[in-house]
Amino acid sequence: MKFTLLSGLVAQALSVSAGSILWDGRFNDLTSATDLSKWSWSSQVGPYQYYIHGPSEVTSYVNLSPSFKNPADSGSSQGAKITLDKTAFWNGQTMRRTELIPQTTAAINKGKVFYHFSLMRKDTNAPALTREHQIAFFESHFTELKSGWQSGAAGTSDPLLRWCIGGQTKWSVNWDADVWHNVAYEIDFDANTVGFWHSTGSDALTQVIAPQAAGTSSNGADWHVGVLELPRDGYADATEDFYFSGVYIESGSITTSVAGPGSSSSNPGTPSAPSSSSAVPVKPSTSSASVAPVKPSTSSTSSSTTVAAVTSSAAPVKPSTSSASSSTTVAAVTSASAAPAVTTSKAGTKTCTRKSSAAPAATTSAGSCTAARYAQCGGKGFSGCTACASPYKCNKVNDWYSQCY
Incomplete structure (x- = not known):
């Protein structure tokens, strides 16, 4: 017993x-x-x-x-x-x-x-x-x-x-x-x-x-x-x-009990203040299921692609090229937030770090300003820049979103 x-x-x-x-x-x-x-x-x-x-x-x-x-x-x-x-x-x-x-x-x-x-x-x-x-x-x-x-x-x-x-x-x-x-x-x-x-x-x-x-x-x-x-x-x-x-x-090993691990009073890896060393290296996917950064899937069975102007430290990401791709969210930096700076090491690993400077400011006229690469350039209700900085073009993703790439 x-x-x-x-x-x-x-x-x-x-x-x-x-x-x-x-x-x-x-x-x-x-x-x-x-x-x-x-x-x-x-x-x-x-x-x-x-x-x-x-x-x-x-x-x-x-x-x-x-x-x-x-x-x-x-x-x-x-x-x-x-x-x-x-x-x-x-x-x-x-x-x-x-x-x-x-x-x-x-x-x-x-x-x-x-x-x-x-x-x-x-x-x-x-x-x-x-x-x-x-x-x-x-x-x-x-x-x-x-x-x-x-x-x-x-x-x-x-x-x-x-x-x-x-x-x-x-x-x-x-x-x-x-x-x-x-x-x-x-x-x-x-x-x-x-x-x-x-x-x-x-x-x-x-x-x-x-x-x-x-x-x-x-x-x-x-x-x-x-x-x-x-x-x-x-x-x-x-x-x-x-x-x-x-x-x-x-x-x-995975914790299978819904009770979960014992309660923790702190979060491992969580900084108490911002640090210039807090950037996490981005591991580029080597899977055949990846495509060029941020380019939406062109699969005939894909659903609508949604692009989110995420102002996090995320570098441009690689959506899956599955035969039935999902709506894909990609990073588009706005002038209200810091733009991610991407550096490349000798090994080819991209590392994103937050910059204190804002993204290039656009003029008040949508017709006279340009949107940066991967930025939104059109869609229902959109009132920002509709022209893309050279050499990029404004590509329609769906009725709600067009993007520069």
């Missing part, structure tokens, strides 16, 4: 904390969502970068509470409710989005790592079934969750929650209310593969999709914890809530 008890305790310990936490985003370090506003480009503190949101107060878009977490997630003191409301338009874009980015210098984009989170919705302020939502995605969209009607698909609505590689659905389930979906992306940045672990409620994670080839492009500052919703003509903007719990990244 003693042996059985001891064996059970050992097994429980191994399942609860199997790996090593690289970054802890479980909101344990935040007293309230207003703590997110302490972060800025000049004061990079806390577990998250907070800049992709609408113009209202932080509590319009993010709120924290113990009632927002998975009850089985004992490693978290609270969860987050991430909201899209009628004001949730960032940086003049036509898509609604509220997203958090890990603030860390840890090697979350190297080797084999596991990106953990749990996701839930309610019937109140439910995500629309008639519009595409991109959830917990990377800048190049090599893997992500999606919900709602997928751009370019037949019909008008879709009840599924999907896991995708390069826009191709690899797993799906009806997204019912009040069901916690526990997820881990198993990403091997060296092997260029992604696998999928999943469970519901308090059940332990199991690998439901073995690792598959993917263009695992990340600079360590481009995982979006939150949601981006693509616009769709004829469908009004309604308030939508997404609940997140148990957000962390680990290396080593």
Whole structure:
């Protein structure tokens, strides 16, 4: 009996904390969502970068509470409710989005790592079934969750929650209310593969999709914890809530218990102040699933390509060239934020560092100014520069976005 008890305790310990936490985003370090506003480009503190949101107060878009977490997630003191409301338009874009980015210098984009989170919705302020939502995605969209009607698909609505590689659905389930979906992306940045672990409620994670080839492009500052919703003509903007719990990244063996590793009082790799050495080297993907930086997929089966003016330190990223590519978000620097400077080492590795200077200022007339490479140059509701700096041309990606390349 003693042996059985001891064996059970050992097994429980191994399942609860199997790996090593690289970054802890479980909101344990935040007293309230207003703590997110302490972060800025000049004061990079806390577990998250907070800049992709609408113009209202932080509590319009993010709120924290113990009632927002998975009850089985004992490693978290609270969860987050991430909201899209009628004001949730960032940086003049036509898509609604509220997203958090890990603030860390840890090697979350190297080797084999596991990106953990749990996701839930309610019937109140439910995500629309008639519009595409991109959830917990990377800048190049090599893997992500999606919900709602997928751009370019037949019909008008879709009840599924999907896991995708390069826009191709690899797993799906009806997204019912009040069901916690526990997820881990198993990403091997060296092997260029992604696998999928999943469970519901308090059940332990199991690998439901073995690792598959993917263009695992990340600079360590481009995982979006939150949601981006693509616009769709004829469908009004309604308030939508997404609940997140148990957000962390680990290396080593995967933690399968939803209880998660023991609560941490600090976030490994999170600086208390900005540092010029905080840039994370970008590992260019060597997978055949990558293309030239930021060039949208030309696949005949691709869905609409969305370009986000992300003012993070991300270098231009490589979208997947899967036969059914997803809408792709790429970095476009605006004059309101620092432009990323890309340097190349002898080995050919790109490193992004934030510059204190803003991007080249445009004149007030859209017809007399030029947009830089990879910048937006057109689309519905766009009022900026429509001509591209030589030798680049303005290419239409979709009705909502044109880009210089």
